[in-house]
Amino acid sequence: MVDYQAPLRDMRFVLNEVFSVPRLWQTLQLLSDTVDEQTAEAILEEAAKITGNCIAPLNRMSDEEGCRWNDGMVLTPVGFRKAYQTYAEGGWVGVGGDPAYGGLGMPKAISAQVEEMMHASSLSFGLYPMLTAGACLAINTHASEELKQKYLPNMYAGTWAGSMCLTEAHAGSDLGTIRSRAEPQVDGSYEISGTKIFITGGEHDLTENIIHLVLAKLPNAPAGSKGISLFLVPKFLVNADGSLGERNTVSCGSIEDKMGIKASATCVMHFDGATGWLVGEANKGLAAMFTMMNYERLGVGIQGLAAGERSYQNAVAYARERLQGRAPGNLVAKDEIADPIIVHPDVRRMLLTMKALNEGGRAFSSYVAIQLDAAKFSEDPVVSKRAEELVAILTPVAKAFLTDMGLETTIHGQQVLGGHGFIREWGQEQLVRDVRITQIYEGTNGIQALDLVARKVIGSDGAFYQHFAEEIIMFIDSSGSSLSEFTVPLKEAIANLENLTADLLERAKADANEIGAASVEYLHVFGYTAYAYMWALMAKASLGKESQDEFYASKLGTARFYFARLLPRIYSLSASVKAGSETLYLLNAEQF
Template sequence: MPEFRAPLTDMRFLLNEVFAAPALWARLPALAQIIDADIADAILEEAAKITGGLLAPLNRSGDEEGVSWSNGVVQTPAGFKEAYATYAEGGWVGLSGNPGFGGMGMPKMLAVCFEEMLYGANCSFALYSALSSGACLAIDAHATPELKHRYLPPMYQGRWAGSMCLTEAHAGTDLGLIRTRAQAQDDGSYCITGSKIFITGGEQDLTENIIHLVLAKLPDAPAGPKGISLFLVPKRLVNDDGSLGATNTVSCGSIEHKMGIKASATCVMNFDDARGWLIGEENKGLAAMFTMMNYERLSIGIQGLGCAEASYQSSRSYARDRLQSRAPGGAVAVGKIADPIIVHPDVRRMLLTMKAMTEGGRAFASYVGQQLDLAKFAEDDREQQRAGELVALLTPVAKAFFTDTGLDSCILGQQVFGGHGYIRECGQEQLVRDVRIAQIYEGTNGIQALDLLGRKVVGNGGVALRLFTEEIEQFAQQQDLPYGAELAAASQRLEALSDWLMQQARYDANLIGSSCVEYLQLFGYVAYAYMWARIAQAAATNTVLSDDFYQAKQTTAAFFFSRLLPRIESLDTCIRAGSHTLLKLDETQF
């Protein structure tokens, strides 16, 4: 099983040279007080140690052992409980949490780097922490002061965990169909009754309490999604002094047996008149839950990115060592029986594709993190609003494109290994299994594409889109910018296609649904083109790192613009073909 090493050099390059993160933090008062370049670097170093040294060694054993369930009790694999205690003691659960309740308050630009390390090292372990961080975000944004003070400090400390309880057996994407019910009590609490499925970390043995955020309907609630409320339901009730009281009537009915992420407990959770407390307003729970869901969607996108990085690291090492045949132009490893397979053009195609897409994705994650920081901390209202609109636009792109291309990179890595990639010893088959779920949960990628095109572009009249494309085109106009012309052309293609879709959707009700997946893919390639142009510019003008590092960046950028970005031409053609061929086949003919 190959070691995982956090790509610290690349992360530092992005933060310091491409995005000038320390300068941004210095001008945002809330961040200037707590972070600078030296603190960020120290956090990255420690994060690399804990992910590479503590969590990565548990990845394969955790997959092989998996979680177990007996009479409502879930046991995580050997080593997970001790590792989680060390992890929590280091304050990692609350890395970007509210300092007013014990979080570290670190910027999202730094947090996305840490999350990539987590998922690259151990996907299953990462999920326990990710759900807690998302639950804290929703509580902090929408709960009463009393609930915040009671629940957030022990959650940020890692003593308590969080879960997100949305899905029911009959209600996945269409949450308006949920049947879980809530009944108000005289003491201000609610009785929650119902069953939820696919609940990540719904039960585990890592923490002394689990705080479930549960969607349910009140007796007189409006039909559909407008009648959903959000409730905080602890596994164990909490006394007024903060100590743990009686066990709530919440139980784990079973766990799922899955293709991957086997060390992550995916539970059926039953609520039998369980005591809970309202978060936010009655019948407005979906909006409150989306605070958590949008966090989780970016986090799960980064799962694709982390797995892609792990795949690239292992397949790159293998390609340098595996001897097979001679290079097309003659022997390279003179004196050996064959050349390493990295000399072969097709292997280089696979490795360069993985490298270009993973490094472009890492830059895009940093960019989205930058917008999240501005939306939260900027003092100028217009800057804050603009960043918020970009976050809404780009979140579905990040979730879906990171995970689609993350699976592609894991499969390419498996292909580099050949037959050895299909067996357990090399770890590639686990990466393929673990990353596959990321395209499905937190809203399938088809739903992300519908959200992007239907709501964020067409439904928004293209306003948010133009914020992004105008920024790209302004950047592309700089003199002597590498790939400026190619970047401007790609952005203009995205704008023209978006305008065409907005016009045609007036006459074709099926156009958005039939085009949205290809549209999101095209959008993703254009976004990565923007990132690679920024990377190439930084590599051409900076001298902080080695010449070899910068040369590799420039060569990879050239590969992206010549071999990957042209994919948008076929996607454009596919979209403009319209919806009619999708609908001509009668359902009986399938």
């Protein structure tokens, strides 16, 4: 496996040349004293160093070693504790955190790039600070000032970690059926009892304390999801002076033996009358959790992108050096026994597919991050509301499409290496195993597709979708003829998506099965169309510069490949959507 090199040039291109985020930050006055182009550049440069030099070298060996469970204790692989300490001391755990409690306060457009670098260097390692950041967001948004003052500074500093305890053995996507209970105490605390499974970072040796956010139900709570509350439950109780007190009655019963992300502890957690505190309002816990879901689900999408980027770097380095066969035309390496495999059409197809999906995904994830920043920081209520609604409809696409494309990309990378891609020492098979979970956790991709169609498209009667469609149409109408090779197929793609959306809205009125039957393919049509918009924006930023800089020539060549070879996938997917739900119900359960 080659050394990971953060794609800083591409990140700068997306942020500064495609989306002009420094100009956006000037309009978001809450950020004016926090970030500018120079600050952002310095942060990205330093993040590239720590992820490439400190974390990435641990990736393969930590996968071989994995985490170890011993009588309730979890030991992370060799090197993780030191790397985590270095990462925390640099302020990276709190890079997007509230400055009032010690965070750096960077906008999501910047922290998204840091997340990509972190997860590309090691997805297993990256999960620990990611879960902490998510817990911090929920606490900062919903907890009392007392809880924020008591817990956030140490969490942002990386001295304490965080976990999110949602899933139970019988309750995965259907959280309304959870059985964990919270009993009120006279001192205002609660006794939390229940067992949670699949808890990332529920127990480990990286920090001195772990702050669990736990979903549970109060006595006489309403049935279903309306009766869920959120509680803060520390591994060690915290004294009034901020020092650690006695161990809470929280324990790790075991860790899972998994297909991938083996250096990330996936725990079974037992809460045996543990002391906790209510976060936010009673029976509003699910809403509090969903505050962080837009950020977390984008973060999981970025994990898919990150694995694809790491795989691409391995694959393209191998393809340039591996000598096999001769080019279809003239000899390329005349003094060698064979040509490098990068000359072969099928290898080029795979590499270009990887490149197009990675770079389109980076632009798209950055675009969604920019909407999160606008929703959070804009003082204009119209701008903020539009951004919130864009985030609502784009989040399931970002989570599901980026991770689906991440699996496709890592498989291509493995295939480029042929037999070596199947061998552990080359690193490609690990990326395939690691990225696979991203399609499953934080809401399976099928659930994301159902959320997109049922809640976001049909639930808003197409209003959320129209924000995105109108922006694309406005871009097409304002572009000159020099961009027509990209805007003409983009116009056809958005017209196809418009028709598909209108048809689905109509069919869903007559048959509820149409929603679930169409959702996955519809999300993919949406994703490919969104990437086409990203590639048209990148082409616009590159046109006229290609003769002076190979970077822009590469961008335009990849854009042309995307429009010619990948965007046409939308038409077969659209045919599947239009086929309806009838054939899904021709067999009864016994006929499967």
